[in-house]
Amino acid sequence: xxxxxxxxxxxxxxxxxxxxxxxxxxxxxxxxxxxxxxxxxxxxxxxxxxxxxxxxxxxxxxxxxxxxxxxxxxxxxxxxxxxxxxxxxxxxxxxxxxxxxxxxxxxxxxxxxxxxxxxxxxxxxxxxxxxxxxxxxxxxxxxxxxxxxxxxxxxxxxxxxxxxxxxxxxxxxxxxxxxxxxxxxxxxxxxxxxxxxxxxxxxxxxxxxxxxxxxxxxxxxxxxxxxxxxxxxxxxxxxxxxxxxxxxxxxxxxxxxxxxxxxxxxxxxxxxxxxxxxxxxxxxxxxxxxxxxxxxxxxxxxxxxxxxxxxxxxxxxxxxxxxxxxxxxxxxxxxxxxxxxxxxxxxxxxxxxxxxxxxxxxxxxxxxxxxxxxxxxxxxxxxxxxxxxxx
Numbered sequence: 561x562x563x564x565x566x567x568x569x570x571x572x573x574x575x576x577x578x579x580x581x582x583x584x585x586x587x588x589x590x591x592x593x594x595x596x597x598x599x600x601x602x603x604x605x606x607x608x609x610x611x612x613x614x615x616x617x618x619x620x621x622x623x624x625x626x627x628x629x630x631x632x633x634x635x636x637x638x639x640x641x642x643x644x645x646x647x648x649x650x651x652x653x654x655x656x657x658x659x660x661x662x663x664x665x666x667x668x669x670x671x672x673x674x675x676x677x678x679x680x681x682x683x684x685x686x687x688x689x690x691x692x693x694x695x696x697x698x699x700x701x702x703x704x705x706x707x708x709x710x711x712x713x714x715x716x717x718x719x720x721x722x723x724x725x726x727x728x729x730x731x732x733x734x735x736x737x738x739x740x741x742x743x744x745x746x747x748x749x750x751x752x753x754x755x756x757x758x759x760x761x762x763x764x765x766x767x768x769x770x771x772x773x774x775x776x777x778x779x780x781x782x783x784x785x786x787x788x789x790x791x792x793x794x795x796x797x798x799x800x801x802x803x804x805x806x807x808x809x810x811x812x813x814x815x816x817x818x819x820x821x822x823x824x825x826x827x828x829x830x831x832x833x834x835x836x837x838x839x840x841x842x843x844x845x846x847x848x849x850x851x852x853x854x855x856x857x858x859x860x861x862x863x864x865x866x867x868x869x870x871x872x873x874x875x876x877x878x879x880x881x882x883x884x885x886x887x888x889x890x891x892x893x894x895x896x897x898x899x900x901x902x903x904x905x906x907x908x909x910x911x912x913x914x915x916x917x918x919x920x921x922x923x924x925x926x927x928x929x930x931x932x933x934x935x936x937x938x939x940x941x942x943x944x945x946x947x948x949x950x951x
Contacts, residue, residue, distance in 0.1 A: 561618070562604055563611035564597060564626035568646075568657040568673060572625055575850035577693055579867030580806075580823055582886045582902065583941050585610045586626035590791050590806050591696055592703030593711060593753055593771040596626055599703075602710045603630040604639065622661045627690035629699060630706050634658070634687070637679070646673055649681035651689050658689065693865045694846070694857050696821045697802045700787035701750055704769040708733065708751045723762075730768055743778075750786045779812055791824075793930060801836075802861075806868075808930060820863035823886070825926055827871045834878040836863035846881040847899035854899075857881070867902065869923050869942075876907075885949070887919045887942065902949045916946040 564587035567573040574581040580589060587597040587610045594602065601608045611623060624638055638659045641647055647659040657673060658681075681687065688699045708731075717733045724740050726732055728747030734740065735756040742762035745752050750769025754760065758772045763781040770784060773792035778784065783799045790796055791807035798811065801818040805811065809822050813830035820834060837860060838844060844862040845854040866884040873891035884890065885902030892907030903914040920942060924934045 561621045562600065562606060562608040563621060563623045564600060564608060565611045565623040565660075566613055566626055568623075568625060568660065572627070572656065572691055573850065576691055576848070577627070578849035579865060579883060579885045579902070580693055580696075580821060582867055582945055583938060584824075584868075585612070586690075589690075589696070590789060590804070591629060591690060591699065592705075592789060593707035593755075593773075599630045599707055599710075600624065603632075603635045603706075617662050619662050620664045622659060624659045625657070625689065627695075628658050629688040629690070629703050631686075631688055631702070632706065633685070637681070641679060642677070645677045645679055647679050647681070649685065649687045649689075650683055651687055651691070655680075656689070658687070692857070693821050694819070694859065694862050696804050697787070697819050698859070700789060700802065700804060701769045704753070704771050704787060704789060705751060707771070708753050711753070728768065732768075735774070755792065773807065803863075808927075808932075818863045819859075819861040820865065822864070822866045823868040823870070825869045825923065826866055827926075829872050829874040829876055829891075831874060832872045832876040832878070834864040834882065835880040836861050838880045844881040847883045849883075849885075869919070869926075886945065887914055887923075889914055903946050913946075913950050916943060919946070 566586055574586055588595055641659055641661040643661055644663040645661055646657050648655050649658050688702050690696055712733045718736045721741055723742040726745045730747040730751045732745055732747050732752045734754040737757040738754045740760040743760050743764040746767045752768045753771045755772055755774035757775045759777045761780040764778050766784045767786050769787040771789045775792055776790050776794040779797035782797045785801035787802055788800055789804045791805055793808045794805050795810040795812040798814040799816045803817050803820050805822045806824045808824050809826040811828040815832045817834050818836035841860055844857045846857055848855040862881045864878055864882050867886035869886055870884050870888040876890055877895050879895045879898050882898045884900045887902055888900050888904045890907055892909055894908030896907045904911040905914040906912055927934055
């Protein structure tokens with residue numbers, strides 16, 4: 561049996577991926593076309609389950625760090641991992657546990673990684689492993705490509721309307737039921753995938769790598785640069801570059817968003833713009849919720865990191881490396897600060913706590929439009945986060 565583990569050691573923990581993991585297991589995040597859970601199930605050809613902290617490690621099971629991308633070479637190493645053995649590799653100059661196959665019987669080694677044998681990847685083997693939110697857009701091209709290969713293997717793309725212009729050396733795949741008219745699909749730098757019942761309106765220009773989830777819409781005149789993932793049931797417009805939108809979120813109007821990750825059930829108001837490059841061209845530092853301080857990203861390009869159920873109003877301006885927690889409502893002129901805690905209501909003039917009753921009522925209305933109900937588990941998690949944040 562295979563499980564996706566939230567992290568075996570310091571630095572590999574759901575809190576390091578906040579604000580995206582307030583309500584999601586890392587395995588429920590979408591890095592390429594699929595969620596990590598779906599991607600690993602497809603790669604392994606077997607059922608995979610999510611493992612949560614505090615659960616006991618069962619015998620004869622393989623645990624995979626949920627942020628590890630499904631590189632075919634890594635997948636094969638995971639499949640062949642012996643019992644009572646951990647797979648290690650170098651990430652950021654440090655050795656990290658990527659997977660662990662427990663012994664065949666219940667023993668102390670089941671919960672003691674230090675006593676397990678080691679299989680170590682070669683130093684020159686590249687490991688794509690998401691341990692910080694910005695890794696999601698940095699590794700997007702690889703994640704899209706590996707999902708694309710497996711999803712489309714042995715299948716034929718649906719035909720395109722004659723008004724659609726396509727070019728480039730990489731493949732383009734369109735699922736049945738998708739609608740595309742008078743748009744440009746440029747696959748010269750990466751693959752393009754259009755999900756079932758998705759729509760690409762006239763005047764849209766898309767450059768790969770690009771993935772559009774099922775039932776999502778790209779509105780007229782949009783300009784999208786790769787590597788970009790738009791999850792299921794989203795609406796996007798304006799200009800996007802190297803953006804990941806998880807699912808059920810909208811950026812439906814003009815405005816630029818680049819090198820960013822947007823959670824689920826978010827809405828960016830018309831002409832919301834996010835800077836992704838400092839005027840000084842310095843390395844971007846962003847707020848780490850886990851470490852309670854600003855940390856370096858190692859890159860010049862980082863835009864917006866937004867948690868679930870957050871909103872921006874019309875003409876909102878966001879500085880480079882802005883982190884917005886869950887259930888926030890951002891509005892007003894000027895630039896708000898670059899770390900906005902969960903349940904914040906306001907903007908550059910200041911914030912007050914977002915009332916939990918109002919926040920949940922809004923969430924119910926938004927989700928009802930997609931015929932989805934707010935679960936009791938989600939409501940309890942939101943109330944708990946609200947209490948912790950206000951305190």
